[in-house]
Amino acid sequence: MSACLIDLRDFKKGIAADEIEELSQEIKKKFPNRYPAESTPALFINGRMLVEAQPLENIIHVIDDELMRK
Numbered sequence: 001m002s003a004c005l006i007d008l009r010d011f012k013k014g015i016a017a018d019e020i021e022e023l024s025q026e027i028k029k030k031f032p033n034r035y036p037a038e039s040t041p042a043l044f045i046n047g048r049m050l051v052e053a054q055p056l057e058n059i060i061h062v063i064d065d066e067l068m069r070k
């Protein structure tokens with residue numbers, strides 16, 4: 001299993017705050033009801049939303065469940 005880790009500080013350095021807000025508004029316009037996340041952390045796995053901090057076991061369970069559906 002491989003993981004992709006993104007350092008949020010490095011990510012934010014590459015995008016100005018106004019650009020982040022602009023992208024956020026664009027996404028909300030294109031998908032107004034699709035991703036109703038209003039708080040962090042929120043995680044989407046194949047459209048299934050997990051809110052608040054989740055134990056790794058819960059995330060693995062959702063991923064395994066989605067893989068079984070394929």
